[in-house]
Amino acid sequence: MYSKRQVKINDLTIGGDAPVRVESMLKISLDKHEQVLAQCERLLEAGCEMARAALPDLKFTSDLKYLLEHTKLTIMADIHFDPALALAAMETGCRAIRINPGNMPLNKLNDVINTAKNLGVVIRIGANGGSLSLNQLDAAKGDRAQALYLAVREQAELLLKNNFTDLILSAKSSSVPECVKANELISKNYPDFPMHIGLTEAG
Numbered sequence: 001m002y003s004k005r006q007v008k009i010n011d012l013t014i015g016g017d018a019p020v021r022v023e024s025m026l027k028i029s030l031d032k033h034e035q036v037l038a039q040c041e042r043l044l045e046a047g048c049e050m051a052r053a054a055l056p057d058l059k060f061t062s063d064l065k066y067l068l069e070h071t072k073l074t075i076m077a078d079i080h081f082d083p084a085l086a087l088a089a090m091e092t093g094c095r096a097i098r099i100n101p102g103n104m105p106l107n108k109l110n111d112v113i114n115t116a117k118n119l120g121v122v123i124r125i126g127a128n129g130g131s132l133s134l135n136q137l138d139a140a141k142g143d144r145a146q147a148l149y150l151a152v153r154e155q156a157e158l159l160l161k162n163n164f165t166d167l168i169l170s171a172k173s174s175s176v177p178e179c180v181k182a183n184e185l186i187s188k189n190y191p192d193f194p195m196h197i198g199l200t201e202a203g
Helices: 033-045 058-070 083-091 106-119 134-139 144-160 176-189
Strands: 006-009 012-015 023-025 050-054 074-078 096-098 122-128 167-172
Touching: 006 122, 033 050, 033 058, 058 074, 058 083, 074 083, 083 096, 083 106, 106 122, 122 144, 134 144, 144 167, 144 176, 167 176
Parallel strands: 023 050, 050 074, 074 096, 096 122, 122 167
Antiparallel strands: 006 012
16 A cells, blocks of 8 residues: 655655665764765665665764765665754755654754754654563553554654654564564554665564
8 A cells, every 4th residue: 555645855755656665774884985885886786775874973974974975875864862963964965864753852853843844854753673662562561563553653743743744654673573563553544654664683
């Protein structure tokens, strides 16, 4: 079933009747320019269309900019906790970020949302089987797939209530059955939005 919405990251259209896109993640520090670009080239040759690149510190912002200017691979900045990193990634030209909005103070999250709106940035949100809270598991009565869905719902609603809709939703686990069930729940309850499908080693 197609999502009702499409999002566009540079020239890459995701969702709706667009083809399924192949994504990976860069494993080399951004400051190692030649090695990172070589990995991007290998991914392109293998048919990959987008890769997440971790931005763990503001000191790597110029390296992210260098990568964006020198690769044809679409890059999504992978952000953990710090809204300043999300803002830096967007302001340096990255048109897609992955965040957990629940980990950001509300006023800082609003800054991220407003910047994303102004710059036309797509935000990917989602839950990981290794990061479920006891509250989420209790609410799902121990059903980990249901808990994954509830975690995604919490994040999605934080953005949707601020009228941000350029979203990609994701729920990942090391268990295939959990992934399938969680993503079925997301698709059923949030049919408007494109989804990222994948497994994770974190369990």
